[in-house]
Amino acid sequence: MSQTILYPFRIDTDFHLGYAWAAELTRRLKGRLLLFTTVDTTPSDSERLAEVYRALADAQGAYIRNFQILNLRLKPVKSERNFVPGEFTPEFSTFLEQRSPDILVLQEGLLPNTQVHDLIRTRHKAIILSPANSLQTENITRKTSAQLFLDIYHHANLYNIPPSFFKTISRDITLFNHLATFFRNKN
Amino acid sequence: MKLLDNLTDEQLVRQAIIENDRDALGNLYNRYYKRVFQKCLSIVKDPDMAFDLAEEAILKAFDNLKGFKGQASFSTWLYVITHRHCITTITRKNKQAKALITMDREIHTTDHLAQEDQEAVMFSLINNLPETERKLLLLKYSEGESIETLQEMFQLSASAIKMRLKRSKDKLNELYSLASSAGLAAALATL
Numbered sequence: 001m002s003q004t005i006l007y008p009f010r011i012d013t014d015f016h017l018g019y020a021w022a023a024e025l026t027r028r029l030k031g032r033l034l035l036f037t038t039v040d041t042t043p044s045d046s047e048r049l050a051e052v053y054r055a056l057a058d059a060q061g062a063y064i065r066n067f068q069i070l071n072l073r074l075k076p077v078k079s080e081r082n083f084v085p086g087e088f089t090p091e092f093s094t095f096l097e098q099r100s101p102d103i104l105v106l107q108e109g110l111l112p113n114t115q116v117h118d119l120i121r122t123r124h125k126a127i128i129l130s131p132a133n134s135l136q137t138e139n140i141t142r143k144t145s146a147q148l149f150l151d152i153y154h155h156a157n158l159y160n161i162p163p164s165f166f167k168t169i170s171r172d173i174t175l176f177n178h179l180a181t182f183f184r185n186k187n
Numbered sequence: 188m189k190l191l192d193n194l195t196d197e198q199l200v201r202q203a204i205i206e207n208d209r210d211a212l213g214n215l216y217n218r219y220y221k222r223v224f225q226k227c228l229s230i231v232k233d234p235d236m237a238f239d240l241a242e243e244a245i246l247k248a249f250d251n252l253k254g255f256k257g258q259a260s261f262s263t264w265l266y267v268i269t270h271r272h273c274i275t276t277i278t279r280k281n282k283q284a285k286a287l288i289t290m291d292r293e294i295h296t297t298d299h300l301a302q303e304d305q306e307a308v309m310f311s312l313i314n315n316l317p318e319t320e321r322k323l324l325l326l327k328y329s330e331g332e333s334i335e336t337l338q339e340m341f342q343l344s345a346s347a348i349k350m351r352l353k354r355s356k357d358k359l360n361e362l363y364s365l366a367s368s369a370g371l372a373a374a375l376a377t378l
Contacts (some may be wrong), residue, residue, distance in 0.1 A: 057221055060242060062213075
């Protein structure tokens with residue numbers, strides 16, 4: 001059964017690179033990507049909802065630009081979109097109770113620290129990404145997609161992630177060796 | 188630093204294909220994804236469905252970038268792929284569609300040419316329409332402009348805009364049928 005990766009986001013934050021990374025992680029895991037955000041209106045306000053989709057389209061561009069490879073057959077990253085009305089933090093808590101994902105990818109600062117601590121304490125597997133500006137995004141275009149994926153991974157904080165996860169996300173022996181070396185040096 | 192924003196669509200396509208330039212591909216994507224999404228949304232009226240359709244259509248186009256021959260503008264080429272993808276999906280899902288579906292169904296039922304030939308014929312027909320007619324058609328279906336915007340641009344009533352669009356589509360239908368049976372030259376000779 002494929003793993004579900006949940007990426008919550010808010011369109012008033014810089015979520016493009018985080019979305020792109022979560023989508024790439026989903027692709028590497030052959031998983032399913034769940035997206036979540038709230039819309040500050042009733043569902044019938046189609047313009048507000050369309051605004052969320054347009055923001056997501058921009059984020060999809062970041063994924064295409066940074067992680068898709070032109071000479072391979074491009075496959076769309078399928079996602080399940082859960083855009084609900086209401087306030088973000090309480091609605092996300094409710095959603096998490098209903099749809100507990102295998103892996104939660106969070107942008108740092110998206111949730112209150114107390115909520116993040118609760119997630120970790122309740123054994124949710126969480127990858128908390130550093131802010132995009134800490135990755136010196138102006139250099140991103142010079143990296144390969146694999147290097148970028150790993151760099152973002154190295155800058156992230158991992159919680160309740162088993163060691164075997166590293167092998168799983170590595171697509172080739174070069175990447176795995178890089179990761180193994182990194183963690184040997186850390187320890 | 189590459190000044191991709193200053194390149195034309197066709198230059199970006201060449202750079203993406205020949206130099207395997209991912210940034211060029213991403214730049215193209217950023218230029219067109221929202222417009223493709225708007226087109227899909229105008230057809231299916233459901234933003235969630237439109238999001239998937241737009242993604243599939245644009246990636247289908249990018250998968251076949253080498254098939255872009257420059258006979259029409261990149262936007263027109265992309266629009267045809269998007270429109271066809273939406274119609275195919277809707278038809279397959281047995282949903283009700285707008286009047287544009289009638290044009291596309293006639294193309295499918297009367298056309299015996301390979302897909303590349305079909306698109307080349309359509310590009311030629313569109314590009315040889317009288318300028319005002321072509322401009323109105325492309326503004327509405329390629330650029331996704333609303334009827335209200337077209338009213339202002341052309342200083343016509345909404346009913347006049349809609350009537351002109353319908354006539355243009357009917358004309359293209361007839362021309363396409365003629366091109367399929369008697370050849371493109373015969374169809375173009377009538378314009």
